[in-house]
Amino acid sequence: MFRNRILASLSPDALAHIAEHSQHRGMKAGEVIYENEAHVTHAVFPERGVVAIMAEMRDGRSVQQGSVGYEGFVGYAIVLGGGTALGRSVVLVAGEALWVPIAAFDQALLRFMSVRDAMLRYGQAHTIELMQLVACSSLHPADQRLSRWLLQTSDRMQAESFYLTQDAMAKTLGLRRATINMICGELMDAGAIDYSRGNLTVTDRAKLEARSCECYDRIRQAYFSRQKQQGLP
Amino acid sequence: MFRNRILASLSPDALAHIAEHSQHRGMKAGEVIYENEAHVTHAVFPERGVVAIMAEMRDGRSVQQGSVGYEGFVGYAIVLGGGTALGRSVVLVAGEALWVPIAAFDQALLRFMSVRDAMLRYGQAHTIELMQLVACSSLHPADQRLSRWLLQTSDRMQAESFYLTQDAMAKTLGLRRATINMICGELMDAGAIDYSRGNLTVTDRAKLEARSCECYDRIRQAYFSRQKQQGLP
DNA sequence: GGATTTATGACCGATATCGTACATAGCGAA
């Protein structure tokens, strides 16, 4: 039914309620969903494609603080009760998403246990991801971080091939394009990826995992293998 | 009554319920509160001192993923419904804390709106902090990060002086002790801090702010902006 | 088909940080 994993996990009545009030929209690459601290009007559940949450610094440099694909949603601030976006969300790889108005979403949170459970699960995975990313970007060299990030993006795309320029990768990882270029060359020489003018393919996932840091596995586990949860009022 | 800002913000009935079932304990520097993924039995609200949440990598390197002082608590995993610690929490600067058993805490969450509100507020601030730290550790040089971190630690201590070895700072920021030593020298030359054998004093907060990155302000705002200034020294 | 834009590959010197090692000063214990 829904590719989005959170939506797919909801009980039928919750899903019916949400779907009734929502709409499907395409996401074009580069499109900004929310500016940082913008008023959040919808929870956006990607069905396909990847949204990057970006930090933009005063000096113009930027770096990704997290990303969202079919396994999550944009607008976590709603759950935290803030109402303003925690970062700048930009479409990194084009796709489409379900836009759920905040009123319908809040009501669903209130009414359906399956929605609350899903939010707790996502909140936990998301928090673990953020914590691991703090460590990763402090400790791990650029080639390992890029390898990790390519694997994560491939996971979130549920695809081995997608469109991404070196420039986009550089902005995302807070590195220079020249550095990305060099590492991409190494990864191609190693046969881990194939790359040409934005058309990126992960050709050998095992090789890419070998070149990435332990953070990839830890984050993947946070999203894909923690299931025990308890309900919260 | 309570120095801990979360406890201080609770309604009298909630506070009475929590205090009744809890106990005060000292925290010695170096003491481990929870190992990573350990079973969480208490929510720990520091009254004084600072607890660091550490990531430990397979190669033995470590780095701080966040820290907790009088403005927060250790055991956020409880709120997320996980029950297992999200990182390794270690006492960085000695102090004392209120230990609230998980049963009493869950009950308070269920029963008192003020507890739920406090958790949402803290969750939001904590999430913003993590996101900013991801950006900071990707983009900002060691001297700015150390300056930011000293300011944050001073804030969490509500004091200008505290005990911290260069070795502890190095482990915390994921840098070499030699690097810390160099930067501390610069900060002392600039008159921003005073330092000798672990006895650290922030002598000129303004100078330290000037040398730190914008991340300090952003994180401080996340924790302190929607409340009255709570006696920052 | 030619012009323009986009994305790349590559190069330079500069600099921040690393890994390691070693010598010394203060401090507490015996």
Next chain:
DNA sequence: TTCGCTATGTACGATATCGGTCATAAATCC
């Protein structure tokens, strides 16, 4: 007091990454 431990200051070469620039190939537009 003397000893031993802890914390420090410092030095060296190695390496990763930066900042900036330029040339070129592919794609796109007219």
